Amino acid sequence: MTHSPLLRSDQTLFRDPDVFEFTYLPDHLHHRDAQVRELAFLLRPALRGGSVLSAVLRGPPGTGKTTTVRRIFREVAEETQQVIPVYVNCRHNHTPLAVYGSIFKQVCGYPAPLAGRYLDDVKEGIASRLQDRNAALVVCLDDADELIPAGTYNLLLYQLLRLYEKWDVRKAGVFAVTSNLGLNLGAEADASVRSVFHPTEITFLPYxxxxxxxxxxxxxxxxxxxxxxxxxxxxxxxxxxxxxxxxxxxxxxxxxxxxxxxxxxxxxxxxxxxxxxxxxxxxxxxxxxATRLSEAERALACWIAERSRDGADMASGAVFEAAQEYLPVGKTTYHEHLNALTKAGIVDLVPGAGRGREVRLRYNAGDVAAACKAPDKTCKIPNWA
Known part of the structure; x- marks a missing residue:
């Protein structure tokens, strides 16, 4: 009798399924030593009785920003009582009361009392705990750019960085994290915030x-x-x-x-x-x-996908010439839209025969067409002029 290759109903392929959760903190952070050293440098003054310095962590999604901060925060919490690190997810907490409620719970170890509906009461509770421990506060505002449309970015930065003015505590530090590469969080700070917010910018490049x-x-x-x-x-x-x-x-x-x-x-x-x-x-x-593309860019991506699926010549020049059958479009505009698709990560322009380049989809052609089709489910090329 041969051994069955099938699993029994009580067997699993996972030694530890939590390892594949996005919130999992690995034992070792690969390829982020430089960023860890920079964050450790900013935390170091607090270990000598000073205050934590601030930072802006910038990089595309999935480059280890959140994991790096949470890992170093865990080590700080385990090794010293002089620093209280707090992590706030601004996608879920973007009002002042929600942000301070999250800070209070992590600093004090229990939720803010229901009676503490006024921000000053919550802030006073946070400050009291910091005074009791003679500890410095550092707050990570993850996805801090979510605070800008909520209208609370400058308000929260100003209040957090100036807690020491009303209560006898050390100046707090803020680690503001963003995946929006087109946004400069330092420049988004108003004049009153810039007087106290002098962040070090830490870059996380794609792996x-x-x-x-x-x-x-x-x-x-x-x-x-x-x-x-x-x-x-x-x-x-x-x-x-x-x-x-x-x-x-x-x-x-x-x-x-x-x-x-x-x-x-x-x-x-x-x-x-x-x-x-x-x-x-x-x-x-x-x-x-696809949603970040213009109508004309989506239409071009959709048409390229259908052309690729049909096995047509995908040389950039051939794609341009074929597009003329649908709508006369200038070569400059065509290349602008093609470059936009490249920056969006939907196509690659790879060296082809001679001096030309080939338009190559990064995704399945059918998936690109489905993602970029107009609401009537057709691939229309609008007026690109």
Missing amino acids: SRTEIREILTDRVRQGLYPRVLPAPLIDRIAQIAAGEQDVRVGIDLIRQATLRAEKDGRRRVTHADVTAAARAVTAPALRAR
Whole structure:
């Protein structure tokens, strides 16, 4: 009798499924040593009785900003009582009361009393705890750009950085985190805030494919049983995540592909599992990229996708010439829109035959067409002039 390759109903492929949650803090932060050193330098004055310095952490999504801050905050909390680190998710907390309520709970260890509905009461509770411990406060405002449309960015920065003026506490530090590369959080501060907010800018560049592979290999080692995910499939997942410039895509892809294999009762993840999971994981990212394009850019992306799906010549010049059949468009405008699709991460322009370049989709052609189609489900090229 041969051994069955199928899992029993009580078996699993996951050694630790939490490893593939976005909130998981890994044992080792790969390729972020420079950023950790900069943050540690900003925290160091507080260990000598001073105040924490402020910073702006900027980088695309999935480049380790949040994980790096939460990891160093955990180490600080474990090693010293002189600094109280607080993490606030501004997507969920963007009003002053919500932000201070989150700070109060983390500083004091329990929620703000229901009676403490007035901000000054909550602030006084925070200040009292800081005085009792003679500790410095550092607040990470993750997705701080969410505070700008809420109209609370300058107000919160001003109040947090000037807590020391009303209560006898050390000056707080603020780590403002953003994934919006087109936004300068320092410039968004008004004059009254800039007088006390002098942040060091810390940049988080996208991980390379090799770096992503190392990160994913470590997660697989911790989170899956041996031989569940073959090395060639980790390579393929790393390539997909590198194309998205987001390591979280790779982490989620591993989780989804493994769940698919486990659901089928198989002991190994297959190429088909990765392919199916990739479309489910990358589709939301593609839709998000498409929504940031203009109508004309979406129409061009849709038309390129349909041309690619038909197996037509994808040389940039040939694509331009073929577009003339639908609408006369100037070469300058065409290249402007093509460059916009490149910056959005929907197409790549790769060297082709001779001196030309080939237009190559980063995503499945059908998925691009679906994400970029007009509401009537057709690919229309509007007036680009």
